Amino acid sequence: MNVTLSPRALMSLLANGPKAMDVLETALGMGLLDALEPGPVSLGALAERFDVRPLRLYKFLDCLESLGFVARSEPGDDIASATYRAAPGLRDAVAAVVGPDAIERDRDRYPWRRLHGRLGESLRGEVSMGDDDFAWPPKTDAQTADFERSMAVGLGPVIEAVHHNADRLWSDRRRLLDVGGGDGTLAAHVLDDAPGLRVDVYNLPAVAPLVAATRAERGHVGRLDFVGGDFLAEPLPPGYDAMAFVRVLHDWPNEVARRLVEKAYAALEPGGMLLICEEFRTPDRLAMQFFWSYFLIGVDTCVSRLREVEFYTGLLKEVGFERVTVLPGGWELVCAYKPATGT
Numbered sequence: 001m002n003v004t005l006s007p008r009a010l011m012s013l014l015a016n017g018p019k020a021m022d023v024l025e026t027a028l029g030m031g032l033l034d035a036l037e038p039g040p041v042s043l044g045a046l047a048e049r050f051d052v053r054p055l056r057l058y059k060f061l062d063c064l065e066s067l068g069f070v071a072r073s074e075p076g077d078d079i080a081s082a083t084y085r086a087a088p089g090l091r092d093a094v095a096a097v098v099g100p101d102a103i104e105r106d107r108d109r110y111p112w113r114r115l116h117g118r119l120g121e122s123l124r125g126e127v128s129m130g131d132d133d134f135a136w137p138p139k140t141d142a143q144t145a146d147f148e149r150s151m152a153v154g155l156g157p158v159i160e161a162v163h164h165n166a167d168r169l170w171s172d173r174r175r176l177l178d179v180g181g182g183d184g185t186l187a188a189h190v191l192d193d194a195p196g197l198r199v200d201v202y203n204l205p206a207v208a209p210l211v212a213a214t215r216a217e218r219g220h221v222g223r224l225d226f227v228g229g230d231f232l233a234e235p236l237p238p239g240y241d242a243m244a245f246v247r248v249l250h251d252w253p254n255e256v257a258r259r260l261v262e263k264a265y266a267a268l269e270p271g272g273m274l275l276i277c278e279e280f281r282t283p284d285r286l287a288m289q290f291f292w293s294y295f296l297i298g299v300d301t302c303v304s305r306l307r308e309v310e311f312y313t314g315l316l317k318e319v320g321f322e323r324v325t326v327l328p329g330g331w332e333l334v335c336a337y338k339p340a341t342g343t
Helices: 007-015 017-029 032-036 043-050 054-066 090-098 103-107 119-123 141-153 156-164 166-170 185-193 205-218 254-267 283-288 290-298 309-319
Strands: 070-073 083-086 175-179 198-203 224-228 242-246 273-277 322-327 333-337
Touching: 007 017, 017 032, 017 054, 017 090, 032 043, 032 083, 032 090, 043 054, 043 083, 054 070, 090 103, 103 141, 103 290, 119 290, 141 205, 156 166, 156 185, 156 273, 166 185, 175 185, 175 254, 185 198, 185 205, 185 224, 198 205, 205 224, 242 254, 254 273, 254 309, 273 309, 283 290, 309 322, 309 333
Parallel strands: 175 198, 175 242, 198 224, 242 273
Antiparallel strands: 070 083, 273 333, 322 333
C-alpha cells in the first residue's frame, strides 16, 4: 500500500496535518480501524455497523486513502459496494501515536515552541535552547532524572528487538553492563528473558533511585543493580562478559563514539559481547526522529546523529571486535565479540 506523491500533493497533506490527525483519532476512537484492517469490507457494511451516513463515510475514507492508509476498490456507481482495507498494522500505529502513552505526546512537552517561527534565527545561532529548557548533558539531578524518564517512553521497539533475539544474545552470558541504561527499564525486560543473567545499569549517580524503583517494581532484587559513573570521564568497569550501548552513541560526535567503543573493548572479558542498538539512518527512522531533529536545531551540545549501520559495523571491526553481526528486528541490533584470546 505504498503511495508515491508529488511534492505539491505532499505539501498539501502537510499543510492539513492537524486535520489528518483528527481523522485518525476519530477512526481509532469509533473502532473503524479495527473493522478496516482485516478487510476487505464494504462501505455499506461499515455505514450500517457504525450507524453513519454512507456518503459522509465515503468522504471520510477518502481522507484515509489520501494518507496512504487505506486501499479502496470501487466496482460500480453504487458507493455502498466500494470495499476498503487498511494497511497492516495501522490500528496499532495510530494507537501508538495518539494514545495516552504515545512517544509523541511525551516529546511535545519539551519547549519546542521557543523555536517555532524562528528557525532562521536559530540556524544563525541567534536563538537557542537554554539550560532551563534542555541541558545536554543534563547538569542537575532533576534534569538527569527527567531525561531518563522521557527516554524510557521510547523503548518499545528496542525491547521488542532484544526480546526477539534473547536466546541468541544471552544464552551464554553471565553479567551484562548496560552503559547509559536509563532507569533500568530495558535491563528489567532483558532479565525477564534471561534467568541466568545479572545486569548492572551504568549511569550518572542521580539515576540510582530510578533504577532502584524499577528493580522493586519488576521484582528483580539481587539481579538488577546500579553502578554510578561518568562514561565520558572514566574507564568502564571490568568484570562483565557483555556490555550494551542502547541509544547512546548517536548523541556524541564520531570521535567520542569511537572512544566509548574502545573503552568497552578494554573493559570486556575475553570473548565478551558488545551490543549496539541505535536508530540507524533510514527513511522511516528519519521520519520518526523528526521531533528531535527539529527541537535540537536549537542545541549545539547534542549531536543526535542518525548514522548508517555501516558506521557501527566498521567501527567495531576497526577497534578489534570480531563476529560482527546485524540481528533483525523492528530496530536492528549490532553485536560483536572481543577475541577470546590475545588483546
